[in-house]
Amino acid sequence: MTTMRALVKxxxxxxxxxxxxxxxxxxxxxxxxxVRQTSICGTDLHIVEWDEWAAExxxxxxxxxxxxxxxxxxxxxxxxxxxxxxxxxxxxxxTCGHCxxxxxxxRHYCADAHGIGVHRPGAFAEYIxxxxxxxxxxxxxxxxDVASILDPLGNATHTALTYDLVGEDVLITGAGPIGMMATAxxxxxxxxxxxxxxxxxxxxxxxxxxxxxxxxxxxxxxLGEVMSELGMTEGFDVGxxxxxxxxxxxxxxxxxxxxxxxxxxxxxxxHDVPIDLTDIIFKGLTLHGIYGRRMFETWYxxxxxxxxxxxxxxxxxxxxPAADYERAFATVASGxxxxxxxxx
Numbered sequence: 001m002t003t004m005r006a007l008v009k010x011x012x013x014x015x016x017x018x019x020x021x022x023x024x025x026x027x028x029x030x031x032x033x034x035v036r037q038t039s040i041c042g043t044d045l046h047i048v049e050w051d052e053w054a055a056e057x058x059x060x061x062x063x064x065x066x067x068x069x070x071x072x073x074x075x076x077x078x079x080x081x082x083x084x085x086x087x088x089x090x091x092x093x094x095t096c097g098h099c100x101x102x103x104x105x106x107r108h109y110c111a112d113a114h115g116i117g118v119h120r121p122g123a124f125a126e127y128i129x130x131x132x133x134x135x136x137x138x139x140x141x142x143x144x145d146v147a148s149i150l151d152p153l154g155n156a157t158h159t160a161l162t163y164d165l166v167g168e169d170v171l172i173t174g175a176g177p178i179g180m181m182a183t184a185x186x187x188x189x190x191x192x193x194x195x196x197x198x199x200x201x202x203x204x205x206x207x208x209x210x211x212x213x214x215x216x217x218x219x220x221x222x223l224g225e226v227m228s229e230l231g232m233t234e235g236f237d238v239g240x241x242x243x244x245x246x247x248x249x250x251x252x253x254x255x256x257x258x259x260x261x262x263x264x265x266x267x268x269x270x271h272d273v274p275i276d277l278t279d280i281i282f283k284g285l286t287l288h289g290i291y292g293r294r295m296f297e298t299w300y301x302x303x304x305x306x307x308x309x310x311x312x313x314x315x316x317x318x319x320x321p322a323a324d325y326e327r328a329f330a331t332v333a334s335g336x337x338x339x340x341x342x343x344x
Contacts, residue, residue, distance in 0.1 A: 005344075006063045006125035007325055014050045018325060021063065024121060024129040031082055032074040032129045033090070035344045037148035038322070039067040040332045042176070043118070048329055057118060065124030066092040066117040069138060069147035070344075079132040087138040089150045090130045091295055092116045107295040108158075124322070126344055136299050142306055145316050149177075149339050150302065153312060154293035155265060156181035157302040162263040162288055163238050166190040171223075171236040172212075173252050174243030174266050175203040177338045180210050180315045182240055185302075187211030188310045191238075193230050197223065197248065202336050209314045218248070223255055235260060242266045246273040253279045261286045315339050 003020040010017050026032045047054045047064050072086045082088070095102050095110035102110050116122045116130060138147045146153075160182045170191045172179050175198035186194050187210070196207040197216045204215035214226050227235075235257035241249050244266030252262060253276070264287060280287065293299065306312075318340040320328045331337050 004126035005322070006121075007065065007322070009047055009058060009060050009062045009064055011060050012050065012055065014048065016048050016064070016325065016329070018323070021125070023127050026074055026076045026129045028076045028078040029132055030076045030129050031072055031079060031088075031132045031135050032127055033068075033070040033088060033135075034073040034127055035068050035070040035123055035125060037069055037144050038065050038123050038342050038344065039149050039152070039316075040065075040328060040340045040342065041067050041152065042332075044124075045329065045332055047118075059119075062117075063121040063125050064117045065122040066115060067149060067151040068123035068128070069144055069150070070128070072135075073127060076132065082132060082135055082137070087140075087144075087147065089136050089138055089147055090116070090128075091134045091136060091293065091299070092151055093292055093295070094120065094131060094134060095295070108292045113292075124325075124342070136296065139303055139307065142303060145319075145341060146306065146312060148341055149312070149316065150299070151293075152178050152339070153181050153302050154298045155290070156185055157305070158293045158298045159240055159242070159263045159265045159290045160185040161189070161298075161301060162290065163261045165238060167192050168237035169193045169230075169232055169235075169257075170195070170238045170240065171252055171255060172196045172207075172240045172242060173218075173248040174198060174241065174245070175200065175207040175215070176242060177315050178265065179203075179240070179242035180207050180338055181312050182242065183207050183210040183212050184310060184312050185305065186240070188305055193232065195223070195226060195230075195236070197251070198243070200335060203338070206314055206317075206338055210312070218251060223251060227255065234258070237261070239263070240265070244268045246275075249273070249275065253283075253285065256283060256285055258283045259285075261288070263288050263290050265290045316341060319343060 093113040096112040193213040239252040239262040
């Protein structure tokens, strides 16, 4: 039996191990990919720390990881349009194909989706097998580093492009990696002012490099004063909530224009996040929940933006060999980073 290296959640509880596991075999409609680079997501950190969500969701043992790029190694007998040696990434949600949303072309709303690295073996390994329908060929003019973060860039793209942004004033709460990339997208597609809030000076510095008009520490600066400095008289037209923090959403709602629109991506760490509905109702605000990416319209949009000048490379702050995974995860946990890439 041929084996490979993989990062495995071996048993319930904190921790992660580099272990030898069998190389996966592709089925008739599958593709096996030799992984080149992976990036660490906050979801992976939750699994390593074994919080309440992970304990309820992950069946061990499990190879984790879902942000990756690599090269096609083997194609199943029924696969067409993909070739051995082709550079690819993959959509991490395996959808059922049978529910109403899947059949209507809304696969990102599939009620029975399974995530790679969560419900089935993931990408923190030398090889991964995924359905051919989930494979996304990477254009030659997009490098390996950016190709390895197309999954989270898709989250940022799906969120940012929810509403028309041309000429609009946009507030982004939460300068994590996805908030940083959303900043670049919002600027790329023609927003007027882009204000980003986060208590981390490290992350705000990167958001500024990504094109923010202003970066704001909400614990020490007044957002209303920033709006006045920018010549804003009514409020933000569009809000992108990336933090999952209740006070950040409250601040966003307070500073939205009447008739404003909010896209919600940040997942709260607790179930109890009180929201005052008064401003939402009297301001006539629209709130739209975001999950994952549109398959595959979001992938198309983000790659064409990359090909026309969108630069997200400042979000890649660390590169480490996969063998040094403990340091890679410690870096992510420290918060003094954006995207951390592991090379396989």
